[in-house]
Amino acid sequence: MAQDHDEGADHVHSDVPEPIALRVRALQSLLVDKGVIEQATIDELVDRIEHRVGPHAGAAVVARGWIDDEFRVRLLRDGVEAVESLGVGDWGRGTRLVALENTAEVHNVVVCTLCSCYPWKLLGPPPVWYKSAAYRSRVVIDPRSVLAEFGTTVADNVEVRVWDSNSEVRYVVIPERPEGTEGFSVEQLAGLVTRNAMIGVEMARLPDSSL
Amino acid sequence: MNGVHDLGGMQGFGPIQAEPEATEPVFHAEWEKTVWGLMLALSHKRLWSLDRFRRMIEMQRPVDYLQHSYYENWLAALERLVVDAGLLDESTPVAEAWTPVYASSAQPRYETGDRVRAVNRHPVAHTRSPRYVRGRRGVIIRHCAVEPLPELAAENICAPQHVYCVRFEAAELWGTAARDALYLELFEEYLEPMS
Numbered sequence: 001m002a003q004d005h006d007e008g009a010d011h012v013h014s015d016v017p018e019p020i021a022l023r024v025r026a027l028q029s030l031l032v033d034k035g036v037i038e039q040a041t042i043d044e045l046v047d048r049i050e051h052r053v054g055p056h057a058g059a060a061v062v063a064r065g066w067i068d069d070e071f072r073v074r075l076l077r078d079g080v081e082a083v084e085s086l087g088v089g090d091w092g093r094g095t096r097l098v099a100l101e102n103t104a105e106v107h108n109v110v111v112c113t114l115c116s117c118y119p120w121k122l123l124g125p126p127p128v129w130y131k132s133a134a135y136r137s138r139v140v141i142d143p144r145s146v147l148a149e150f151g152t153t154v155a156d157n158v159e160v161r162v163w164d165s166n167s168e169v170r171y172v173v174i175p176e177r178p179e180g181t182e183g184f185s186v187e188q189l190a191g192l193v194t195r196n197a198m199i200g201v202e203m204a205r206l207p208d209s210s211l
Numbered sequence: 212m213n214g215v216h217d218l219g220g221m222q223g224f225g226p227i228q229a230e231p232e233a234t235e236p237v238f239h240a241e242w243e244k245t246v247w248g249l250m251l252a253l254s255h256k257r258l259w260s261l262d263r264f265r266r267m268i269e270m271q272r273p274v275d276y277l278q279h280s281y282y283e284n285w286l287a288a289l290e291r292l293v294v295d296a297g298l299l300d301e302s303t304p305v306a307e308a309w310t311p312v313y314a315s316s317a318q319p320r321y322e323t324g325d326r327v328r329a330v331n332r333h334p335v336a337h338t339r340s341p342r343y344v345r346g347r348r349g350v351i352i353r354h355c356a357v358e359p360l361p362e363l364a365a366e367n368i369c370a371p372q373h374v375y376c377v378r379f380e381a382a383e384l385w386g387t388a389a390r391d392a393l394y395l396e397l398f399e400e401y402l403e404p405m406s
Contacts, residue, residue, distance in 0.1 A: 020242060023286060024246055024286060037253060045248045050238070093313060115216065132228065134225055138224065138227075143391060161391070162391070167339060168356070
C-alpha cells in the first residue's frame with residue numbers, strides 16, 4: 001500500500017451513498033417531515049417483514065398440515081383463517097391465501113407473470129429470481145425446464161399446474177411429505193420445508209440430506 | 212396495456228439466476244428496506260389502490276422497467292404516486308382516496324364446470340388479463356371472490372366484480388403436447404361463454 005495513501009479522502013468517497021439511496025432518503029424525508037407517515041411506522045413494517053414472517057413461518061404451517069389432518073383441511077379450505085389460527089396474522093380484507101397440495105398426481109408451482117405477487121405476509125418478500133423476467137416469462141410456457149434448472153424432475157405422468165397470481169389471491173404450495181419422516185416432530189418436519197418448496201420449484205428436503 | 216411487464220410466454224431471457232436460498236438476504240441494500248416500509252406505510256393510508264401502484268410501474272419506459280431492480284421499480288412508482296396525489300404540496304391535505312368494496316348485488320354469470328373463452332381484448336390502460344390467455348378456451352374451476360375491477364381500480368374507482376379461477380390446458384395456450392395446465396383468476400368481464 002502506498003505510504004501517501006489519503007485514507008481520509010478514501011473514507012469520504014466510500015461513504016457517498018448510491019444515487020438510488022439518496023432518492024429513497026429524499027422521498028422518505030419529505031413524507032415524514034410533512035407528516036404523511038411516521039418513521040416509527042416504517043421501522044415497524046421493516047422489522048415485521050425482516051424478522052417476524054418468512055420461510056420459517058410458512059414451514060411451520062406446512063409441517064402442521066402434514067401431521068394434523070384437521071388443520072390441513074382448514075388450510076386447504078381457507079388459508080387466511082388457518083394461518084391466522086397459528087398467529088400469522090394481519091391479512092386484512094382483500095388478500096386471500098390459497099394452499100395448493102402436491103400429490104403423486106399433481107405438482108403445483110406459483111408465479112406472478114404481470115408483477116411479483118407473492119404470499120409475503122407468510123413467507124416474507126420474494127427471492128430476487130421469483131421477480132425476474134427469466135422466471136416470470138418461462139415458467140408458464142415451459143415449466144418443466146424451469147423446474148429442471150432448480151434440480152427438480154417431475155415425472156411425465158404427473159401433471160404440472162402453474163398458478164399465475166394475477167388477482168388478489170396468493171398461493172403457497174404444500175410439498176409432499178418426504179418418506180422416512182414417520183414420528184418426526186413438527187419442528188423436525190418444518191426443517192425440511194424450504195421456501196423454494198413452498199413456491200413449488202423444489203421438493204421438500206429428504207430427512208438425511210444436509211442443506 | 213400490452214406492456215413489457217406482461218411477460219408470460221415471452222422468450223429469450225436466459226437461465227434463471229437464483230441465489231442459494233440458505234444465503235440469500237431478505238434485502239440486498241438498506242434503501243430497499245426503506246422502500247418496502249414506505250410502500251406499506253403509504254398503502255395503509257389508502258391514498259391509492261394497489262392496481263394504481265401497479266399501473267405506475269407499468270407506465271415506465273419498457274427499457275427502464277426491464278433494467279430496474281424490483282425495488283427501483285417500486286420507488287419509481289411511489290415517486291409518481293406521491294406527486295400525483297399532491298402529497299408534497301403544502302396546501303393539499305392527506306386524504307383517503309381508495310375505499311375498496313368486496314361485494315356485488317349482481318348474480319355470478321358462471322358456475323363451476325362452465326366452458327369459457329378469455330375475451331380477445333387489448334385495453335391500453337391497466338388490466339390483469341395477461342396476453343397469453345386472451346382468445347383461449349378454459350374451464351371455470353370455481354367462483355373465488357368479488358373484488359374491485361383492476362381497470363377502474365387503477366383510477367381509484369371501485370367497481371366490484373365476480374372473480375373466477377379458470378383452468379387452461381397447456382396444449383390450448385402453447386400448442387404443446389404436455390398434459391400440464393395453467394390456473395388464473397379472471398374477472399367476469401375478462402371472460403365470455405362458450406356455446
